[in-house]
Amino acid sequence: MASPSLPRWQRLTPWLPPLALLILWQVLAQTGFISVRILPSPASVAQAAWELTLSGELPYHVLVSTQRALLGFAIGGGAGLLLGLATGSFRQLETLLDTSLQMLRNIPPLALIPLVILWFGIDEGAKLFIVSIGVFFPLYLNTFHGIRSVDPGLIEMAKSYGLSRWALYREVILPGALSSILVGVRFSLGLMWVLLIVAETISANAGIGYMTMNAREFLRTDVVLVGILVYALLGKLADLIARALERFWLRWHPAYQS
């Protein structure tokens, strides 16, 4: 992490390797050392990105993908959060559900693709299902763990200070579990894009995955690269949002104080 006290040139240091790589890539492509079909030059990728943006194609596909990702995250993550809160708070629910969930957790979501295609066809439902299942478990596990690892001393203290059940939940248990829940959110956001990419390359008629698969058919390597870079940017963006949430919600925590 770059701290603001560092001089400017030192803050730019982490960006030197990618910059050097970019220059090398441009030089190699321009001199014809690597074939344009294998790896077009950065300039032509930028050109393609610009054209796709102007034509409205790129914004459209990004919008479709983002909507899918967020909807899948909301469904799967929301369910994971609620179920984690429930099993974390009630022993009986844990006994009833936890073993089954731990079993299901070991199935890779992508292994379900054939089944999902049989169930949902190649519609929106299939992609949402894959994303939802994938983001469900990190949030479920971390929420459950967070609730269970709240300091019992704090709970005892709060009870002895006359906090009612709901107040205890709101003031002690939820904030105590929050750092763990946010770890789950970060994991889920990472998985969200990975699963969406795979789901979109299987079958879609819109979205970044569709755009790249379509470009592949026409040997437009530059467009494929644009798609890959957009995924990278979106993944980074999701991570930045998760980190911002952590910094805000965990600002009491010594690890997040500057």
Next chain:
Amino acid sequence: MHNHPIETAAVAAPQLSDSGIALRLQTIAKHYGQRQVLHDINLEIKPGEFVAIVGRSGCGKSTLLRLVAGLEAYQAGAILYDGVAEDRRHDTRIMFQDSRLLPWKRVIDNVLLGLGPDAFPLAQSVLNEVGLADRAHDWPARLSGGQRQRVALARALAHQPRLLLLDEPLGALDALTRIEMHTLIERLWREHGFTALLVTHDVTEAVALADRIVLIDEGCITLNLPVPLPRPRERGKEFAALEEHVLRQVLKQNHYPQPLELTADPLWPPAGQVRWAI
């Protein structure tokens, strides 16, 4: 006073002090499974009195405090608050050895825990009393150990308890901070008039603060000694003599034969020859 019937205690309580609870423990017994932790505990505490419970670690002193706090159930006997056996949790507040501040709440909000937002001026004034008014909006992680305990004390006082239970609240603090805290606790106790029950392994602390020192050994009260020193207490000859006396009792020097578990183990010298690091 010790043998007064319950009715007298109940009637007498309001006359003695409005702000302190009268506490009476009758033949209390507590065991975890087969292990007897406390038995036949009889203790009477006057309203506004400051009583220190001392003893080696594991003697059951903290358990006794938790019973009084209503945090644990006991198997036999009765605890009477102002002469009645009903729970007085809303009048009772505890200070724990670890401050148990909520790290995600700022200092002032920790003090406000369990109180409505209209208690804000009160919370500020108790923070002022413990000398931390200027830290009201800091996170607890930013405070030192002594400051955290002062916030915990303020949090307890904000509820205007009639009975304050102190479970080795200074155990983790350094010697200088302890002495400061002694002065602070004594001053606040005198101003607020609550009944105080302090559990400690530090005999000096007990002599410095308490009106009476109760020694618990192997689940029984083996000493119930008033401390006749005038307040504020200076650490003079009398103080030292009393401290020595209590310490000898705790260590069972010149006392009855060594406990069984010690004589049974040849590796251990008799208890009389050991200075315990308590």
